Amino acid sequence: MTAHSWGDRVRTVARGIGELFVTVSVVLLLFVVYELWVTDLINQYKQRELTNALTAQWERGDDPIAPHSGDQFPKVDIGAGIALIRMPRLGDDYVRVIVEGTTREALDDGPGHYVSSALPGEVGNFAVAGHRGGKGSPFDDVDRLKAGDAIIIETRDSYFVYRVLGDVDSGDPTVPGVDGLVGRQIVDASQTTVVNPVPGEPGVAPHRRLLTLTTCQERYLSLERMIIHAELDGQAWPKSDGLPPAMRDA
Amino acid sequence: MAEVGRLATCDEGRLMYAWLWRVIPGGPAVKSATFLVLFLGIAALLFLFVFPYVDGLMPFDNVTVDR
Numbered sequence: 001m002t003a004h005s006w007g008d009r010v011r012t013v014a015r016g017i018g019e020l021f022v023t024v025s026v027v028l029l030l031f032v033v034y035e036l037w038v039t040d041l042i043n044q045y046k047q048r049e050l051t052n053a054l055t056a057q058w059e060r061g062d063d064p065i066a067p068h069s070g071d072q073f074p075k076v077d078i079g080a081g082i083a084l085i086r087m088p089r090l091g092d093d094y095v096r097v098i099v100e101g102t103t104r105e106a107l108d109d110g111p112g113h114y115v116s117s118a119l120p121g122e123v124g125n126f127a128v129a130g131h132r133g134g135k136g137s138p139f140d141d142v143d144r145l146k147a148g149d150a151i152i153i154e155t156r157d158s159y160f161v162y163r164v165l166g167d168v169d170s171g172d173p174t175v176p177g178v179d180g181l182v183g184r185q186i187v188d189a190s191q192t193t194v195v196n197p198v199p200g201e202p203g204v205a206p207h208r209r210l211l212t213l214t215t216c217q218e219r220y221l222s223l224e225r226m227i228i229h230a231e232l233d234g235q236a237w238p239k240s241d242g243l244p245p246a247m248r249d250a
Numbered sequence: 251m252a253e254v255g256r257l258a259t260c261d262e263g264r265l266m267y268a269w270l271w272r273v274i275p276g277g278p279a280v281k282s283a284t285f286l287v288l289f290l291g292i293a294a295l296l297f298l299f300v301f302p303y304v305d306g307l308m309p310f311d312n313v314t315v316d317r
Binding site: 012015016019023027030031034035038039102104107112114129130131132139187189190191192194195214215216221222225227 | 265266267293296297301304305306309312313314315316
């Protein structure tokens with residue numbers, strides 16, 4: 001019996017380690033399933049809830065981002081839906097609810113509005129962050145946007161049609177226009193100036209009506225950010241006039 | 251036969267799955283079913299509480315520009 005006991009002990013330890021590895025790999029596999037599929041399912045559910053809540057609020061005559069009397073900025077709860085975003089280039093059925101705020105919880109539910117940035121249609125920079133890997137991946141394919149492509153923001157009363165900057169003739173969004181601003185660029189994660197009222201120029205008073213999307217450059221390992229800049233095309237399009245041409249084409 | 255005897259003693263109660271198999275009552279079918287229920291229960295705990303927490307600590311998908 002004692003002749004076997006040392007060998008038995010080694011065997012038990014080896015098997016214990018093996019058992020531990022098997023257990024850990026099953027847990028890791030489940031985590032991958034969670035990240036790749038379950039977060040998308042949760043996000044789909046959340047987006048449906050947010051859409052229902054926002055449209056119900058609109059029907060009651062309440063616009064969450066309409067300036068209230070006395071307040072320069074309306075107070076919206078972090079995580080509440082504020083507007084819809086459509087990008088016909090990413091599919092005719094592409095529509096997401098933009099939520100207020102860029103906290104992790106808010107971004108898990110949908111693209112999030114940088115709270116101190118402008119509101120849709122305002123002079124300045126309406127800046128929105130969104131996921132690219134998991135959580136519904138709302139900004140998964142923003143690298144496919146070409147210069148001149150429409151990004152349409154729907155609020156209670158209006159559509160705002162923004163056009164991606166860059167060289168409209170070739171469709172290349174990485175070529176700076178006459179104004180010096182590009183439609184798409186890759187920046188370091190610390191470069192907060194891209195969401196300034198005048199992107200890249202902190203402290204400068206804006207006169208243009210811009211929209212900026214931020215997302216990660218590399219999916220799953222995100223040290224850099226992909227930035228999309230767009231500018232409002234014309235004026236707000238009242239909903240009472242029906243769909244804007246950019247949406248009718250789509 | 252001596253080999254088989256030694257395998258049995260070495261597994262006895264020391265390893266988690268062998269121990270579980272031994273303490274779960276019933277025949278093989280009932281044991282398997284109990285195992286499955288245990289597995290699903292633990293998986294549910296992972297998906298509902300552990301993974302959402304761990305996900306928050308992961309640098310997978312930082313999409314905002316910040317400090």
